Amino acid sequence: MNKKVLMTFLVVAFRITSHAGNIVTLNSSFDDRDRNHRYEIPVVTDEGSEIVITSDTLVSDVRVIIKDVSGTVISDELLTLHPSDNIVNIPEEYQNDKYSIELYYDENCLYGYFTNL
Numbered sequence: 001m002n003k004k005v006l007m008t009f010l011v012v013a014f015r016i017t018s019h020a021g022n023i024v025t026l027n028s029s030f031d032d033r034d035r036n037h038r039y040e041i042p043v044v045t046d047e048g049s050e051i052v053i054t055s056d057t058l059v060s061d062v063r064v065i066i067k068d069v070s071g072t073v074i075s076d077e078l079l080t081l082h083p084s085d086n087i088v089n090i091p092e093e094y095q096n097d098k099y100s101i102e103l104y105y106d107e108n109c110l111y112g113y114f115t116n117l
Contacts, residue, residue, distance in 0.1 A: 022046045024101060024112040042081055042103060046114045049095055051088040053103075055081035062105040064088055069098040090116060 024044040042055040042062075051066065059081040066075040066088065074094045079086050090099075095116055103110040 022114065024051075024114045026101075026103070026110040026112045028108070028110055041110060044101060044103075044112060044114075046116060048116065049090050049092070051090065051101065053079070053081055053086045053088065054083060055086075056083060058082050059105055062103055065102040065104075066090065067100045067102075068094055074099075 022045065024046055026041055026044060028041075040055055040057050040059065042053050042059065045052045045054075053062075053064065062079050062081050064075070064077050064079055065073060067073050074091060075088055077088055079088075098113070098115045100111060100113050
């Protein structure tokens, strides 16, 4: 009985994690120790043809720029980030490539890199 429960749990856990996207690590262009106020760093997830950006708090006027490996801008959007999913689509002709993502808001500049294969 325990083996059946364990196998069922492992199959369900594998199915859930196999659909999760890759989290993109964001770097900052400034030293956090120089900041006097707290700020939230959004979470960026690569979901294949979509980039999902979430934030714990409401962040207005976030400029999101996605560039391909040659530096060509393939997406440049102004978003308001909120806790639910904010989706940026990657055009079909640019899929299967390496990208950089930049987020600009307030005085913050965050950037990261991902591969969409």
